[in-house]
Amino acid sequence: xxxxxxxxxxxxxxxxxxxxxxxxxxxxxxxxxxxxxxxxxxxxxxxxxxxxxxxxxxxxxxxxxxxxxxxxxxxxxxxxxxxxxxxxxxxxxxxxxxxxxxxxxxxxxxxxxxxxxxxxxxxxxxxxxxxxxxxxxxxxxxxxxxxxxxxxxxxxxxxxxxxxxxxxxxxxxxxxxxxxxxxxxxxxxxxxxxxxxxxxxxxxxxxxxxxxxxxxxxxxxxxxxxxxxxxxxxxxxxxxxxxxxxxxxxxxxxxxxxxxxxxxxxxxxxxxxxxxxxxxxxxxxxxxxxxxxxxxxxxxxxxxxxxxxxxxxxxxxxxxxxxxxxxxxxxxxxxxxxxxxxxxxxxxxxxxxxxxxxxxxxxxxxxxxxxxxxxxxxxxxxxxxxxxxxxxxxxxxxxxxxxxxxxxxxxxxxxxxxxxxxxxxxxxxxxxxxxxxxxxxxxxxxxx
Numbered sequence: 001x002x003x004x005x006x007x008x009x010x011x012x013x014x015x016x017x018x019x020x021x022x023x024x025x026x027x028x029x030x031x032x033x034x035x036x037x038x039x040x041x042x043x044x045x046x047x048x049x050x051x052x053x054x055x056x057x058x059x060x061x062x063x064x065x066x067x068x069x070x071x072x073x074x075x076x077x078x079x080x081x082x083x084x085x086x087x088x089x090x091x092x093x094x095x096x097x098x099x100x101x102x103x104x105x106x107x108x109x110x111x112x113x114x115x116x117x118x119x120x121x122x123x124x125x126x127x128x129x130x131x132x133x134x135x136x137x138x139x140x141x142x143x144x145x146x147x148x149x150x151x152x153x154x155x156x157x158x159x160x161x162x163x164x165x166x167x168x169x170x171x172x173x174x175x176x177x178x179x180x181x182x183x184x185x186x187x188x189x190x191x192x193x194x195x196x197x198x199x200x201x202x203x204x205x206x207x208x209x210x211x212x213x214x215x216x217x218x219x220x221x222x223x224x225x226x227x228x229x230x231x232x233x234x235x236x237x238x239x240x241x242x243x244x245x246x247x248x249x250x251x252x253x254x255x256x257x258x259x260x261x262x263x264x265x266x267x268x269x270x271x272x273x274x275x276x277x278x279x280x281x282x283x284x285x286x287x288x289x290x291x292x293x294x295x296x297x298x299x300x301x302x303x304x305x306x307x308x309x310x311x312x313x314x315x316x317x318x319x320x321x322x323x324x325x326x327x328x329x330x331x332x333x334x335x336x337x338x339x340x341x342x343x344x345x346x347x348x349x350x351x352x353x354x355x356x357x358x359x360x361x362x363x364x365x366x367x368x369x370x371x372x373x374x375x376x377x378x379x380x381x382x383x384x385x386x387x388x389x390x391x392x393x394x395x396x397x398x399x400x401x402x403x404x405x406x407x408x409x410x411x412x413x414x415x416x417x418x419x420x421x422x423x424x425x426x427x428x429x430x431x432x433x434x435x436x437x438x439x440x441x442x443x444x445x446x447x448x
Contacts, residue, residue, distance in 0.1 A: 007385045008444050013392065017119065017400030018445050019080035020073060020422065021358055022062070023126035023170065024089065026409040030128070031057035032064070034101045036092025039134035040127070040412070043186035051415035059410045060425050063105065068432070070112050072423055073406065076438055077445035080119035082357060082402045083109070084126035084170065085159075087151050094130030095147055103158045110159045119164040121357075121402070123224060124152055124209060126170040127185070127412075134187055139175060139198035139205075142276060145286070149208040156216060166218060167295055167357070168209040171226040172202040172254050184413055192313075196274035200282065203257050207286030222293040223258065224357045227251050229301030229336035233319040238306030242316035245269070246304045249314070251340075259348045261288030270313035293399070294349050295357030298337045298384075300330035326380075327362035327418050334383040341391035341398055353399040359384050360404035362411070362418040365435060372424045372435040381437060403441070407432065 009018065024030075025040060044055035062069055073081055087094065089102035113120045125148065129138045133147060141147075152168075160166065169175065179185040181195035189195070206223055213221055230247040232239040248264035256262050261283045263271075307317040323331040341354055361380045365372050381403065392398050408421035416427050422438040425431070 006382055007389065009447065011385075011389055015399075017079045017355070018441075019078050019082055019119070019121065019400065019402040020076075020406035021082035021402040021404045022084075022406050022409065023123070024084045024086035025056045025059070025126070025128040026405075026411070027060040027062040027407065028086065028089070029056070029058045029061045029063045030086070030089070032061070033089065033105055034092065034099045035086060035089035036094070036099070037131040038086075038088045038128040039131055039138060039186040042131055042134065043188050046188070049186075049188055050413050051417050054410065054415035056410045060407055061430050065430070065432075066109055067112055069407065069423075070116050070118060072432065072434065072438075073118055074116040076422075076434075076442045077447065078118065078441075079445075080121055080164065080400070080402070081113055081406075082121040082123065084123040085155050086128050087125060087148075088128050088130040090155050091130060091151055092132075094133035095150065098154060103155070106155065106159050110162050114162060120159075120162065121165050121167070122159070122163045123167040123170045124148075124155065125168065125175075125205075127175060129186070138187060139180070139201050140194045142197075142201070144201050145205040145208040148205040149212050152209045153212055153216070156213060156218070160213070160216065160218060163220075165220040165222065165293065166213065167222050167224045168206040169202060170224045171297060172199075172206070172223075173226055173250055176202050177249060192270065193274040196271040197276050199253060199271060200276055200279050203254060203287045204282050206258070207282075207289055210289050211286070220292050222291050222295055222355075223254075224295030224297055225254050226297040226299075226358070227336075227340040228299075229333060229339060231301055231303045231321070233303045233305035236306070239304065242304040242306050242314070245314045245316060246302070255294075255344065255348050257283060257287050258289070258291065291349065291352060293353040293355060294344060295355050296337075296340055296344060297358035297404075298340055298356065299328075299359065299361075300326075301333040301336050302331075327364050328414075330361075332361070332380060332383070334387040336387075337384050338387040338391045338394070341388070341396045342394045345391075345394075345396040351397050353397050355400040355402065356384075356388060356398070357402050358404035359401070360420050362420045365408070365419045365424055367424055367426070367433055370433070372433055374435045374437050377422070377435070377437040378440050381441065 176198035183190035232243040248266035407423040408419040408425040
């Protein structure tokens, strides 16, 4: 049995938005509706990259089942839904010929949300670079911001006027560093020059999208950044420096570029020599633009130590922590969420609205006798909701929380192995079963 909820909707300010989040490639079924191939299809088809070489061709078949999924959101007393639109579904080759079937799908999806009284929060890019553009270098190509801007205008023409809010990019650290320096996500590159360019070009694309959407009269625009609490493994100066470098790359690079027009010196120690020509001017002309809101994604903390055996920057290694972990092996540390919400407010965005756009945990959920009991996730949610109320008490202008994820889905390099959802998905039958955490949130969010 799960514990009785300790916090409810009444513990949050009037008008606070509660939602759930998903991403296109992870749930839709990219094999449906004329979508073009993405670099994730290529990455997954290469042995060793993804568990069992699984891809998003069918995923949760949200493409055909979205109405039933939205009924679950409505029945769960949620206010809003954060989703992404797929670049490769709209433009199968990334440029040129538009897939009208893809635009029609997002049109139907938007109408279905509004019919249920659910507010649509759109993300324009959640990692599905069209394969044809990946062939041209993807995020390392200096023209990628223009390609992205053209896609943004096409999808905005169809649904932009009905969006509650629009985010340009989801988790640029994952798009650039995890994917081009660590090589863990598509395209799987391990190259500091490629990473440096991707770290910059993703922000230039964000700026291009902001410029074009502003010109079209859109006024509720933001970006979704992920943050990871960086802890020195010991009290040594070397480990403190390792943690500071990790914080600069993971947490400061993107928000400082957007809000201050600078990059952290600790990160430029590694990237500086490999940055694209004219990057300093891009910071002023493209990237340093006002936001209407900031999305904060937070999951865990990590311990960092100096690596005496390392021969290249960042001269550091990860060290195992001591807290309880999720199915992903991530430490459960709700205090980190409070830290980042208040830090963003105090150091970067002031009174700008902040949303927790993702927070959640993976667990090895099992369906037994028709039900899925997940008390660990219930406790996780309660702990992080408490951190949110504390950040509001600290003075942060926190406006909403989107749980990740509405349903179990394709978890990128982890395939279908890791389950983040509050709704269980049987990946053989595609049957949806709300978990205990869903029912807990339904009770928490009930309006008196």
